[in-house]
Amino acid sequence: MEIRNIAIIAHVDHGKTALTDAILRQTGFEKEGVSMDSNALEKERGITIYSKNASVIYPKVSSPKSDFGFAQSPTLGKPTKINIVDTPGHADFGSEVERILRSIDSVLLVVDAQEGPMPQTRFVLKKSLEIGHKPIVILNKIDKKAADPKKAHNEIFELFFDLGASEEQLDFTTIYAIAKDGIAMKNLDDKSENLKPLLDTILEKVKPAKNDKEAPLKAQPFNLAYDNFLGRMAIVRIYDGVIKDGQKVFIKKSSGEIEEGKITKMFTFEGINRKEVKEAEAGDIAMLAGLPNIYIGDTIVYNKETESLPAIKVDEPTIALNFLVNNSPFGGREGKFVTSRQIRERLEKELEVNVGLKVDFEGDIIKVYGRGELHIAILLENMRREGFELQVSEPQVIIKEIEGVKSEPFEEVTVDIPEEMQGVIIEKLSKRGVMMTGTKAHNHHLRLTFEGPTRGLLGYRNQFVIDTKGEGIFASRVIGFKPYAGTIQKKPTGSMVSMANGKALAFALNNLQTRGVLYIAPTTEVYEGMIIGNTAKGDDMTVNPTKGKQLTNMRASGSDDKVYLAPPTFITIENGLEIIAEDEYLEITPKSVRLRKKYLTELQRSKANKK
Secondary structure: OOEEEEEEEEOOOOOHHHHHHHHHHHOOOOOOOOOOOOOHHHHHHOOOOOOEEEEEEEOOOOOOEOOOOOEOOHHHOOOEEEEEEEOOOOHHHHHHHHHHHOOOOEEEEEEEOOOOOOHHHHHHHHHHHHHOOOOEEEEEOOOOOOOOHHHHHHHHHHHHHHOOOOHHHHOOEEEEEEHHHOEEEOOOOOOOOOOHHHHHHHHHHOOOOOOOOOOOOEEEEEEEEEEOOOEEEEEEEEEEOEEEOOOEEEEEOOOOOEEEEEOOEEEEEEEOEEEEOOEEEOOOEEEEEOOOOOOOOOEEEOOOOOOOOOOOOOOOOOEEEEEEOOOOOOOOOOOOEOOHHHHHHHHHHHHOOOOOOEEEOOOOOEEEEEOOHHHHHHHHHHHHHOOEOEEEOOOEEOOEEEOOEEEEEEEEEEEEEEHHHHHHHHHHHHHOOOEEEEEEEEOOEEEEEEEEEHHHHOOOHHHHHHHOOOOOEEEEEEEEEEEOOOOOOOOOOEEEEEOOOEEOOHHHHHHHOOOEEEOOOOOOEEOOOEEEEEEOOOOOEEEOOOOOOOOOOOOOOOOOOOOOOOOOOOOOHHHHHHHOOOOEEEEEOOOOEEEEEOOOOHHHHHHHHHO
């Protein structure tokens, strides 16, 4: 059976997973309601976080008629296996996309017909073009009122041209789709009820995977998985030869080391499920167990003399922060795993599958390096749901010296906002060292592009939502390291720090809410040094949220009014990582997320400031 290997790439929320789900449903490999985004966090957030594999056979051979309702005919050709990799769209998970593009033969580039190409579209397309893929472009969401497929098509062509696409790559095929309804068409005027035009285009335009079963085995892992019974598992693309269950293999590392191993179990994909097999051949994607020391980019061979495949490299992390044991007064109350050893073991396990992450375990403080705030926030959210309790420091950008020049990561930012909001956005970003590089007007909205240091953008996304009243779209991508941009003022507010232990009272909070924004509600338990809100002025303020009203026998109509409190802004992991200051920790437990000062008492803070 011929095999086609494709990845679906796009900017976040442009419809990759909806399209993959529709393909699986219409080819009969999954039921209605089953989604590739199976992780609990993915379902809650509505985004893809982890790349996932699936496969379908098209045209189907199980019945005289396919699930589309059209009869099988010789013109459709022989049944073909299509391996599909659904990739994340958020820039923080770019490392997931980079390594996958090397292992497939073509990509489906999904673009929102209203928004057009966005920053992550540029990032994933650039990587794909460099490898030599000829993408199939899918203009999705053409049913939107403001959709403009022709304009989006022209913008995509310009993007291909800007990225140095070859003449062959510029001659890309375009499919128009409504992924949520499972509809695709080759021309805007066509009538269609299913994804048959897209699947036919894949068979027509994507070359069959090379299938040399007689050549010496060459396979390379592009993803890792973990099974509680089988341990570490490698998801590999087989380039040459045949790989068999129970056979001994050699693992050739990029460092030149060679390790021997034995495959204990082997699976291929059927729909989104794995199917145990005894052998897999060149061109296919398989999942292997029994190789505990395998890493992404290694080469699996039968003969030591077989030449290694080029190593897979991913971009370096851009931010770093410290992971510490939670030593607050409330430490150990809610967590099941609270010790330094348990946190280390969990991070070691994470390193087996999360290639965008780096961890320095030397010393008492564990230093974790990631691709962005969301990348770290997802890790912390998973850890707290597993029962871990810890605290983390403020994220800091990674500073490097390149050719003797102090350098830091820079990002390209694209914002889509109503016209009347441009003034406040430009002002806020310019204060953070971010400069505007371009502007486009469309439908009473503006698309502004900026360029600036990652350091200036840390903590801004939450403020952007407030400034645009939730109507703006904010997207960014790392464009590399540039000379250090100097001092940047990021946090205009100070912290409201509790001076007492106990339960917060509505009377005290009513007085404090005039000074800033509160993070807690009445009856919340607080401790000395815990941050309960921010102050509108930039200075920290020590307060007593447990102070009650002084009771007397006298009553007065003017002073005995009800207390009206504004709803607090509760701390989450994501907004906590954005608003945290250098002298603070974010305390994370299975049930709570709190901000606190590193030094809990005012005396300790005064001594630390003097030093």
